[in-house]
Amino acid sequence: MTPSTSPPVAVLAADVPPRTTPSNYPEPFASRMRGREKRALGNVFGLANFGVNLTTLAPGAVSSLRHAHTKQDEFVYILAGHPVLVTDAGETPLAPGMCAGFRAGTGDAHHLTNPTDQPVTYLEVGDRTPGDVGSYPDDDLVAAMEGGRWRFQHKDGAPYA
Amino acid sequence: MTPSTSPPVAVLAADVPPRTTPSNYPEPFASRMRGREKRALGNVFGLANFGVNLTTLAPGAVSSLRHAHTKQDEFVYILAGHPVLVTDAGETPLAPGMCAGFRAGTGDAHHLTNPTDQPVTYLEVGDRTPGDVGSYPDDDLVAAMEGGRWRFQHKDGAPYA
Numbered sequence: 252m253t254p255s256t257s258p259p260v261a262v263l264a265a266d267v268p269p270r271t272t273p274s275n276y277p278e279p280f281a282s283r284m285r286g287r288e289k290r291a292l293g294n295v296f297g298l299a300n301f302g303v304n305l306t307t308l309a310p311g312a313v314s315s316l317r318h319a320h321t322k323q324d325e326f327v328y329i330l331a332g333h334p335v336l337v338t339d340a341g342e343t344p345l346a347p348g349m350c351a352g353f354r355a356g357t358g359d360a361h362h363l364t365n366p367t368d369q370p371v372t373y374l375e376v377g378d379r380t381p382g383d384v385g386s387y388p389d390d391d392l393v394a395a396m397e398g399g400r401w402r403f404q405h406k407d408g409a410p411y412a
Numbered sequence: 413m414t415p416s417t418s419p420p421v422a423v424l425a426a427d428v429p430p431r432t433t434p435s436n437y438p439e440p441f442a443s444r445m446r447g448r449e450k451r452a453l454g455n456v457f458g459l460a461n462f463g464v465n466l467t468t469l470a471p472g473a474v475s476s477l478r479h480a481h482t483k484q485d486e487f488v489y490i491l492a493g494h495p496v497l498v499t500d501a502g503e504t505p506l507a508p509g510m511c512a513g514f515r516a517g518t519g520d521a522h523h524l525t526n527p528t529d530q531p532v533t534y535l536e537v538g539d540r541t542p543g544d545v546g547s548y549p550d551d552d553l554v555a556a557m558e559g560g561r562w563r564f565q566h567k568d569g570a571p572y573a
Contacts, residue, residue, distance in 0.1 A: 260504045261497055261512040264489065296513025298485040300539040301462050303511075324461040326454055328425065328535060336422055343421045350464075351422040352457025374489060376537055378461040 258296045264305045267295055276316065277403050277411035280392065286312030286365075292374075301378040308334065308371040314363035316390050322383035325353040325376065327363065332371030334363040355380070360388050419457045425466045428456055437477065438564050438572035441553065447473030447526075453535075462539040469495065469532040475524035477551050483544040486514040486536065488524065493532030495524040516541070521549050 267290040274284035286309035293303040308314060314327075317337055327336075328350040336343040336351055338361045345351070345363070353361050365371040385394035385401070392411075394401045403411045428451040435445035447470035454464040469475060475488075478498055488497075489511040497504040497512055500520045506512070514522050526532040546555035546562070553572075555562045564572045 258513070258515070260499060260501055261506055261510050263507075263509055264511045265509060292489075292511050293485075293487055293513055296487070297515045298487060298513045300485040300516070300541055301487075301537065303487050303489075303513075303537060324454075324459040326457070326459060326462075326464050326537075328453075328464075338421060340421055345422055346424075348424055348426060349422050350425050350453050352419070352454055352459045352464075354419070354458045355461070374535065376462065376464060376487075378539060380461055 262292075262295055264290060264292055267292055267305065270304075275401050276392075280316055280390065283313065283316070286310070287314065299379065301376055304375045305330075306373055306375055308332070308363065308365040310365055310368045310370070312365050312371075314375070316387050316392065317360045317362040318385045318387050318394075319358050319360040320353070320355050320377075320383055320385055322355050322380040322396075323377050324355050325361075327351050327376075328374045330372045330374065332365065332369050333367050334365050334371040334373070336361060336363055355383075358386070360386065423453075423456055425451060425453055428453055428466065431465075436562050437553075441477055441551065444474065444477070447471070448475065460540065462537055465536045466491075467534055467536055469493075469524065469526040471526055471529045471531070473526050473532075475536070477548050477553065478521045478523040479546045479548050479555075480519050480521040481514070481516050481538075481544055481546055483516050483541040483557075484538050485516050486522075486538045488512050488537075489535045491533045491535065493526065493530050493534075494528050495526050495532040495534070497522060497524055516544075519547070521547065 270289045274281040288307045290305040329345050329347050334345050339359045383396040393404045431450045435442040449468045451466040490506050490508050495506050499522045544557040552566050554565045
């Protein structure tokens with residue numbers, strides 16, 4: 252590798268530029284991700300087996316549509332702010348230093364919301380096990396990971412344009 | 413699942429009990445891990461594809477022997493304190509909010525040291541890709557992951573007792 256493509260030894264996470272694509276969702280869902288900013292920390296170092304993002308939710312923003320994965324484990328650790336974790340069990344208030352994990356295959360869908368007037372910042376980890384499918388109990392959406400990209404369909408199998 | 417075996421929705425990371433086995437290394441290496449305390453956060457939620465630990469290094473403690481993995485990507489995010497990251501490139505001082513990733517297969521060995529008089533706390537993530545081997549350039553040790561447990565040998569292939 253040439254020096255210009257070698258990853259850095261370490262970085263200040265806040266210095267990593269935010270992802271330029273705010274959301275991979277089709278509309279009308281992508282617009283609902285406004286106020287969410289992700290810094291792809293793991294990619295800075297060329298990690299392939301899992302991703303780690305530093306994610307910030309502005310007041311009123313959400314982490315994602317509420318969803319469950321068939322193959323991908325996920326984990327969040329709250330660094331700042333007071334989000335609400337929504338799962339099939341209802342609403343759980345979170346605070347800095349709290350964490351939650353979402354085991355693949357349980358079918359229990361989750362997301363974080365920020366109902367406060369202060370930003371929320373957290374680390375999120377998810378692995379890249381092949382064959383993953385995302386289900387969305389509250390929305391007309393199904394997602395399948397194919398060739399490293401999500402393919403989105405309506406629940407009746409029709410593709411999103 | 414009965415309620416007693418269902419994972420919690422979320423926990424305060426500092427409330428998770430520390431791992432009771434301080435180190436998996438054979439002696440004389442296990443004793444060198446004194447002052448290191450790991451809370452296995454991912455396991456609380458039954459995560460299988462990767463582990464997340466909240467790890468604290470007392471003054472003078474180290475994260476591990478300096479090592480590289482053939483299959484496992486690793487990532488650390490510093491929450492508190494000022495450790496030093498040691499890699500083949502030398503010493504890199506870290507601070508809260510900094511992160512580093514260690515891509516599998518590069519052969520560049522790493523660990524963290526705490527040369528300060530204050531504790532260091534960080535999150536560490538590592539996946540559980542099968543067939544992983546750990547190499548230790550500074551020590552007479554080779555580790556192979558077999559059946560979910562590390563098997564340790566001398567570099568000449570002799571087993572540790």
